[in-house]
Amino acid sequence: MASEKGAQVLSEGQFCELDDANGPFTADAGDRTAQVLIFSGRWGTELGGCGVFNAIPSTPIASKGDPVSYPKSTNFDSHFHDCDEYWVIIEGGGTVVVGSHSFEVEAGDCVAIGMGHHHDLPQIKNELKAAYFETTLEGKKRFGHLWEHKHGPADVRADRV
Structure with missing residues (x-):
């Protein structure tokens, strides 16, 4: 997961909080396939x-x-x-x-x-x-x-x- 403020490597089952102020965000799996689920709410x-x-x-x-x-x-x-x-x-x-x-x-x-x-x-x-x-x-x-x-x-x- 990456944004203008840096990158974070995530493994299956890990999560990170996405703050709109730090977006936009991108996901890169290299030559592999990745699934990203985003749960949004308060x-x-x-x-x-x-x-x-x-x-x-x-x-x-x-x-x-x-x-x-x-x-x-x-x-x-x-x-x-x-x-x-x-x-x-x-x-x-x-x-x-x-x-x-x-x-x-x-x-x-x-x-x-x-x-x-x-x-x-x-x-x-x-x-x-x-x-x-x-x-x-x-x-x-x-x-x-x-x-x-x-x-x-x-x-x-x-x-x-």
């Missing part, structure tokens, strides 16, 4: 996190996540966050569950997950790769995957799905 300083995750078809093991009643073919855990979260599916596809809603996703889809809503990736068609971005921590401001049986009840915001 957030506080205490972000939940961001990065890239992969999921592969596997025989589910006893999950540390919250129990579910639907079939699973991944080790992805049912969990919630003290912030909103967004997923952008980069490769692959599968079934996503958010609250009581289940839907299919594929490369290019964006999944918006409201604070406190349980979410899971129980089924995938093939290896799936996605970027995630967790916004400003709210409520108890707990980091990471949260489970009711370990961390207590989710603070579900009714205005967020």
